[in-house]
Amino acid sequence: MSKLDSKIPAGPLKDKWKNHKDHMNLVAPNNRDKIDIIVVGTGLAGGSAAATLAEQGYNVKAFCYQDSPRRAHSIAAQGGINAAKNYQGDGDSTYRLFYDTIKGGDYRAREANVYRLAEVSANIIDQCVSQGVPFGRDYGGQLDNRSFGGVQVKRTFYAKGQTGQQLLLGAYSAMSRQIGKGRIKMYNRHEMMDLVIVDGKARGIIARNLVTGEIERHSAHAVVIASGGYGNVYFLSTNAMGSNVSAAWKIHKKGAYFANPCYVQIHPTCIPVHGTQQSKLTLMSESLRNSGRIWVPKKIEDAVAIREGKLRPENIKEEDRDYYLERRYPAFGNLVPRDVASRAAKERCDAGFGIENNDTKEGVFLDFSTEIIKKGKEAAIEKHIHNPTDQQIYDLGKKWVEEKYGNLFVMYEKITADDPYKTPMKIYPAVHYTMGGVWVDYNLQSTIPGCFVIGEANFSDHGANRLGASALMQGLADGYFVLPYTIADYLSADIRTGEIPTNSGAFDEAEKGIKEKIDFFLNNKGTHSVDYFHKKLGHIMWNKVGMGRTPEGLREAIKEIEEVRNDFWKNVKVPGEGEGMNTELEKAFRVADFLELGQLMAIDALHRNESCGGHFREDHSTPDGEAERDDVNYKYVGAWEYQGPDINTEVLHKEELIYENIEVKTRSYK
């Protein structure tokens, strides 16, 4: 019997959440301090959840591997956060945000969850403003909005280019207030190593104090995982260096199903890899595509000459440039969605037209010269400059671009030492966000009773593809407004349980497993560093489980990942000791988990014989290279159940997706 009961409440879509809240069990205020909750992760999801649960009166223990909750990966988000406020009076509504999100996700998300997300989105903005988040304002003192890709209304709230930072600092300040009151006990520089299950329920975790190396036992009545996404399985990505899958993977091994692992979002506008020494990729905001034109040389010999530094892009004549997005997608041009733009760039580079002059040869131009001249001419007319010189036009146009994107241009120049006003930016797609994750029901509970999963770590709400500005929204919705209700329903049965002891067999066993692994790593004395294996894995993932997937490639990947994993367990070398700070040991545990997850991603991608959103199967595409979805056979969530160390034996469970309120259509951008 499948355990996949989505627990979607009955009734009309727009009343589901309200009805559900009205009928859930509660924990009375005087009973809440009898209950302990562990929250793993202090990003937008975990931070907002910890603050809210503590404020309601539960005893919260929060964990993060950084030195402070304020440094969670959410801090890096630039663009903004969506909310259906309709402040701009342009026809936005809960339904419209719901519709855009379902469609953007290529009809692979649950209607009820997405509707709830759209419904609570407006509350998020109210909450954050009252916490002192300095959102952008207009001159009337009201909140300002931007518009983002794939959407026809202005619903994106922003705090300069640092929206994630400000939202996270808001959640962190709410946490700080509870930490000061002693309601949250914060465990910085602590890593969750395993989940402890007692009598079938999640009752605690094993954590490692990263400073002292001590292995600690922590018990609770419920465990909330808010540990973020797993994009670092590719080694190079826009994720923070420490982002990992370990907490999610550990609960998967203890019985939580892992859903849609193959859904990965690739962002089209990152600074390309500069060489083999690279550790991390940097995003250039998507908004640049509003003004930049994307091209590669038409002639292969020009591409070669550019790579060799013998030719400057400025010197390639207009007719010798291939504006491939404008050519292939005349209606949307440079503004096609992220997955489409990314694949098109890869197609050109694979064909030999990449322009980056280093070992990778991957990269395309993002060129602002047309915009500079266009805006320059417009400004000249406005300023009544008749017969402006080319230089005057250029200067006026440059000024316009500078006002709009200046900070991004400076950042680009710091990293690449190229002046993007003079020479086109070089960009290339990079791994950015993972839509897959731990399967959860409508209450955000995994298939392990008492183990809840929120934010990027769960699979919900974005389907096969994520639109911009929606991850921040989901993280905060889960943490501030959904989990605090649904977890109470679960905990209401626990008010008489009393403190969970940590001296039980389940804790002994989990701790023993971790200590054995630590001993293994420190004594293995192999030949290669952890990064050596991580890079090998990343290489396979990017080439065979990346932007374009073929059955042959995926079969090879499954085998090759297994080989790397076997080699890892034989030959990994982890220097240093277990007592005290040991960053290589931390990495070893994380990469061990990536080596298993990577294989499951390939297995999931192989079984899904269709293309949808971030999952593009080359054998399921139209003759002109567009994605071909198969709604008849694959309109489901694929959730995998762990069966033991051989990842090939994982069992697939399907949750059919039922669309009652939306017509399922094909996405086309021609």
Place this chain on the structure above:
Amino acid sequence: MSAKKGLHLTLKIWRQKNNKSKGQFETYKISDVSTDSSFLEMLDILNENLINEGKEPIAFDHDCREGICGMCSLYINGRAHGPDTGITTCQLHMRMFKDGETIVIEPWRSAAFPVIKDLMVDRSAFDRVMAAGGFISVNTSGNTLDANAIPVPKEDADRAMDAAACIGCGACVATCKNGSAMLFVGAKVSQYALLPQGRIEAKRRVLNMVKAMDEEGFGNCSNTGACEVECPKGISLENIARMNREYMAALVDQG
């Protein structure tokens, strides 16, 4: 020319096993560092070499590598976050250095930031100052006012944002000869001072934060301005002045 120039460098790096043991400088040689690499990527290469030689790699803090999380630190050739301005160590690139150069790398040095290991320090004093008052006391239930019911003049919102941009890296403290945390605390106090929200508790906030700051062992501000120069986010000294005004007003009120 496709091959990029590779740098050959001598590194003098502070090594310290933990906060109980004494530390010392060790010298390392490194070659073929691409000028396109970041400073932390250069340390990654050094660490890879050390591991291959069977030695322990150098511990240093980092996470986002995008200049925003505030986790990276490092005193490089006598300057917090190294020789470039307006950036963190993770955004510092090797093209700022010359072939054959010797680079001295130390951890943040301040009484309030004890060394954990090698180049890593403990900055949790900042968190404790925040827990003493760096927030607005509003419940997170979502039952608040509609966001547009609290209009904020654009200029104030923009200046509050400039103050709120602090990433809590601690370069200000590390670079100050007194180890003062005034720029960090001033930035947070200013953010709230510039907004209508949270004014009700403004006095308590500044008194509590300043008290916590003193208790954590941060030094006094003697207005030399070194913090502002080294701050990667351009947090200005104005914020210290604003905090002092808020503090004096609160003291007067206390009587």
